[in-house]
Amino acid sequence: MDITQENTAEQPDLTQHYEVLQELGDCYTSVGNYVQAQRCYEKAASLGPDEPGPYVGLGVVGLQENLLDDAEVAFRVAARLDTNCAKAYCGLAMVAQQKCDYKQAFEMYLKCLELDTDNLTALLGLFQASCQMGSFAKVIYYLQLYLDMHPADISVMFSLAALYMKDGRLERSKKILLDILTLDAGHQDAANLLEEVEHNLAQTRQGSRTGVQVG
Amino acid sequence: MVKDIESKVGPMVSVLVPTFNRPRYLSEALASALHQSYRNLQVIVINDGGEDVSDIVHSFTDQRIILINRKQNHGKDFSLNGALARAEGKYIAYLDDDDLYYPHHIETLVNALENRSDCQVAYSDLYKTYCKISPDGSRQVLSKVVEVSRDFDRFLMLYFNHALHVSLMHRRDLLEKTGLYNEQLNVLIDWDITRRLAFFSDFHHVCEITGEFYSPVGESDRISVQQRKDENEYLKNLLTIRTTRPAKPWTKIKDMSIIFSPDRLNKQAGKTIGSIWRHTFYPYKIYLPLPHTDFNKLNTDMPNIINIPVNFPASETKRIDTALAVCDGEYIVIVPSGFDIEEMWIEDPLYALINNSDAREGFELEGSTDMLWAVVVKKDDLKYARESFPHLSICESLKAAGIVIRQLRPEEIPFQFDQLLQQARSAEKDGNWAQAAQLFEYIAEHHQNQLWMKTLAAKAFFKAGSHTKAAKLSCEVNRHRPTVNTLLLEAKVSREKVNFNSAIELLKRAEQILEGSELLWT
Numbered sequence: 001m002d003i004t005q006e007n008t009a010e011q012p013d014l015t016q017h018y019e020v021l022q023e024l025g026d027c028y029t030s031v032g033n034y035v036q037a038q039r040c041y042e043k044a045a046s047l048g049p050d051e052p053g054p055y056v057g058l059g060v061v062g063l064q065e066n067l068l069d070d071a072e073v074a075f076r077v078a079a080r081l082d083t084n085c086a087k088a089y090c091g092l093a094m095v096a097q098q099k100c101d102y103k104q105a106f107e108m109y110l111k112c113l114e115l116d117t118d119n120l121t122a123l124l125g126l127f128q129a130s131c132q133m134g135s136f137a138k139v140i141y142y143l144q145l146y147l148d149m150h151p152a153d154i155s156v157m158f159s160l161a162a163l164y165m166k167d168g169r170l171e172r173s174k175k176i177l178l179d180i181l182t183l184d185a186g187h188q189d190a191a192n193l194l195e196e197v198e199h200n201l202a203q204t205r206q207g208s209r210t211g212v213q214v215g
Numbered sequence: 216m217v218k219d220i221e222s223k224v225g226p227m228v229s230v231l232v233p234t235f236n237r238p239r240y241l242s243e244a245l246a247s248a249l250h251q252s253y254r255n256l257q258v259i260v261i262n263d264g265g266e267d268v269s270d271i272v273h274s275f276t277d278q279r280i281i282l283i284n285r286k287q288n289h290g291k292d293f294s295l296n297g298a299l300a301r302a303e304g305k306y307i308a309y310l311d312d313d314d315l316y317y318p319h320h321i322e323t324l325v326n327a328l329e330n331r332s333d334c335q336v337a338y339s340d341l342y343k344t345y346c347k348i349s350p351d352g353s354r355q356v357l358s359k360v361v362e363v364s365r366d367f368d369r370f371l372m373l374y375f376n377h378a379l380h381v382s383l384m385h386r387r388d389l390l391e392k393t394g395l396y397n398e399q400l401n402v403l404i405d406w407d408i409t410r411r412l413a414f415f416s417d418f419h420h421v422c423e424i425t426g427e428f429y430s431p432v433g434e435s436d437r438i439s440v441q442q443r444k445d446e447n448e449y450l451k452n453l454l455t456i457r458t459t460r461p462a463k464p465w466t467k468i469k470d471m472s473i474i475f476s477p478d479r480l481n482k483q484a485g486k487t488i489g490s491i492w493r494h495t496f497y498p499y500k501i502y503l504p505l506p507h508t509d510f511n512k513l514n515t516d517m518p519n520i521i522n523i524p525v526n527f528p529a530s531e532t533k534r535i536d537t538a539l540a541v542c543d544g545e546y547i548v549i550v551p552s553g554f555d556i557e558e559m560w561i562e563d564p565l566y567a568l569i570n571n572s573d574a575r576e577g578f579e580l581e582g583s584t585d586m587l588w589a590v591v592v593k594k595d596d597l598k599y600a601r602e603s604f605p606h607l608s609i610c611e612s613l614k615a616a617g618i619v620i621r622q623l624r625p626e627e628i629p630f631q632f633d634q635l636l637q638q639a640r641s642a643e644k645d646g647n648w649a650q651a652a653q654l655f656e657y658i659a660e661h662h663q664n665q666l667w668m669k670t671l672a673a674k675a676f677f678k679a680g681s682h683t684k685a686a687k688l689s690c691e692v693n694r695h696r697p698t699v700n701t702l703l704l705e706a707k708v709s710r711e712k713v714n715f716n717s718a719i720e721l722l723k724r725a726e727q728i729l730e731g732s733e734l735l736w737t
Contacts, residue, residue: 012345014432016358017729020703024722030715
């Protein structure tokens, strides 16, 4: 081809085919067509053997189809290809959670959130895992961090309010629940939890007064 | 129209396929030529002294295929001339041995040429397919990109090639005017012929993708790429092409005569002639009024120099008048002794003159001063001035004849599209996507090449975060001529809008293109 000057040429785009297949795989996953999604991810993996994306996709397909061992292998490959791949750790956490290995799930969710504090799936997964383990301190830290960036995210606000209540920090819980109801007056779960928090607060106050009298 | 052509059998098209030591891909290339929707073909394979390909060619058992088996390697130009000697088609098309036509390629270009009597040359767009070559030689496609989709611009064609040779079709009889391939060249042979075709015909740019050519990642094995690495050889070929003048009459280009009138042929004069040779791409002849005694000092290798004998001593005005009397160019450039030409110094004002054909005006060349006065004017204007006011100097006579000699305005210079494109590309490289997007959009609105520029604008808008705008532009392009890149962009935005089914349809189309759905026979 004799084009005598190269100034019309773009930088060679060598990832286009990979990108099309990865996107297509993600779209098929979103509509629940896991057979097609898997086909696309496998082809994408052959085109971009160093990319973690297709393996994350294959892991998600495995999770959706309850093939937990396959999912775990795929997420591990993704994490090996890119040790900073937050989604790979999130996937490993989800696999662990499904296998009722809450300690592993908790650790993997934490690792994911260290890399991506914005990952809502990991945040809510961490919340669930911590509820199952009864350990809340780290979850509260990440929920607060997330809310600093997304101050009106009601699902996270509600999780945080619930954790504060479980942790006995009733005033903080009440404040968040009131904020939720300001944002969404019809939020029934928040209204119910607020009622419970206020009841606990009243009991606490009464207990304190009794204590004084006794003392 | 297609049916019409088929029912009339339609004019024959000769497809020339030069090949040299690349049998791995030849079979597929030939299949793409023989499986065209347009059937009246003659496919001429010329093996240029390379590995035997007889088995591959004969495996097709198709009467339309001809094999020319040369024992010695003489180069692509030589092969093409050999094939042209056997060509019988009204039209000539080209296919390299590792490239592919889509099945409608020939039909599209024949339709374009049969419907546009003003054009005897047409070209379409091609995907540049980046690929990885596996150890077994198979190609793994990484991307398909329309890198060049440039509308025809004759002035530009004289400067550099913007029509891919594999996408080109032209009337065979045009070669009687242009001449055959220049067998002295070893690079840029495609541009040499397209440049000469531009002397005689407009080119019809069909904005359709009708094939693909391959670009293996890493070191290219293409002979043309290897040969371009010799910079001196490249320059020598470039200058040979620029100075090539097909036989007249030219129907589409007006000739230019450069009158250079040094006192004597000395070192400085030689330097000026050299500067014209190196920096002028518009077709020209240099008219050199010299005393007889200086003729033998002239380097006879210098192309396009006409010696005009003058009696010595003669004034500069007299020398110019003597040369003017024999000039056959429609445009005259006067270059004084000691005035060295730089790139575009002649073409910038010449372009303005060509585009202001009715105005009685001329332009001073960049670098021109009162002492070294250099100008480009129409020959008729200069002749009128000299005939009317022979006693005045050249400059004074033009003024007296009412010919306005002025400086160029910025909007009159050529290649504005390319300058804007370069600015946009720079902005892209700097990561200034918003600026690049605006520039691409501006170019699309004001400088043609719409689909190409909209494609680039869509990508830049997406990178700049203006996803809605990117989707709108991609959608516009996809309606006319979907490409993998624009389908991908539109799909990304659809996905963001949670319109997964729409995204899937767009991406499926992109995947099909990447996987060769256009190559229906595979």
